[in-house]
Amino acid sequence: MPAPDLDLRLVRCFTTVAEHLHLGRAALALHTTQPALSRQISRLERQVGARLLDRSPRGTALTEAGRVFLPRALALLDSAAEAVAGARAVGRDRITVGYGVNLIVTPAVAELRRRHPGADVRARHVEWDRVRSSLLERRVDAVVARLPLDDDGLRVVVLREEPRALLVPTGHRLADRRSVTLDDVADEPMPRVPDERWNAFWRVDPRPGGGPAPDGPLVESAEDKAELVASGQAVAIVPGGEHLRRVRPGLVAVPLEGVEPSRVALATRAGERGPLVAEFRELAATHLVG
Template structure:
């Protein structure tokens, strides 16, 4: 059957019309973004900027558990997550926002409390709580140590509250981020700067390939307005 000369052009016009309709529907939908954040982080400066520049957007913030960011992103419970490394980044995109020193968290009556700083040699025999995530264990327990020796084992814990209870009871010490202010975690705890170890990293994680304009804007504000103001002391 001979092809009608106007048919390809008609099909092209129909495709363009369908694309325009889809773009119109997308533009009519309200913009939404859910931003997750693990405890003891202040998102307010970046979120304020996002709301100021996008007043019609629906911007929600959620608190996540220390190990929840990846699952929350892949389950679409949040669209962005501010969290600490280590983090499995396959299927994700992570932007480092700033570094935080690592410090030693101890009870105020501990033999090392009040020191100007400590090293790994000072805690060679101090038990540290274990975590169910092997990557977090390796980084936050510094296990193995630079000389290849294992970090002393403490109890296995999953919740931050359980870790704080162990430390307050004098059963363990912990290596934590300086961003976790001891005085805001639990009375009776303090931190001591830990020398000779690399810092931790705070990142903004998103799903790979997510180029939503609201997401792009929040990434810019997070990089500009979130930063490390910690000094490693309680």
């Protein structure tokens, strides 16, 4: 069955009505009249092939079909906006630099701004599991992130290596040690994330002897991982370079011996030829390596 040919203007009308649940207020927000807005909603319902709104003198409510359609309609509008922004950015004197948690890009970004005072140089945080999608969907043009990551379609250059450390709560039996090894935490639970490549590296799973790493709670963010450790539910392997300098209250980072270091890398789109991206690659190689 061919996909329906949706008019994005009508989709926006629907999402505005869904936000206000009142045709009159939605019409004011859209700078149109209530009868005109009602006709536009009817046109969209014909395109979709389902009734999306219940309209009565008592008010407006989403139908079951409308509740299903709404999140997809919002995502459709967001995707359209990103597509337009990406197309408009091509050839412009503009770059957005992404950075992962606790990674600093300020020296390279500041130097790029100094060299190009008329350029639009921005920095934006990127979650650990959104590096590739953020680049390929052109939300950012370069990302400084920690490996591992899916590099399909990307150009990835390692900037520096950092030792790894074991993050434990204050008062843990290992908190006062000068260093630890994996044998010291052979039975300690470690948080997992929904990414097997990331788990393999940051949990050292499987362990050198071939056995699995101890199971642990599932988390999605570094903040959740830190909270689990602080509450005594788990320990975690973290980048030692950053955590040995800045540890939140309730946590201690102990150097972890006998494991390969973590790597901080710069990722860009594989075919990217923009001059600002090329210059940022050079600046990252000199300003973000120490």
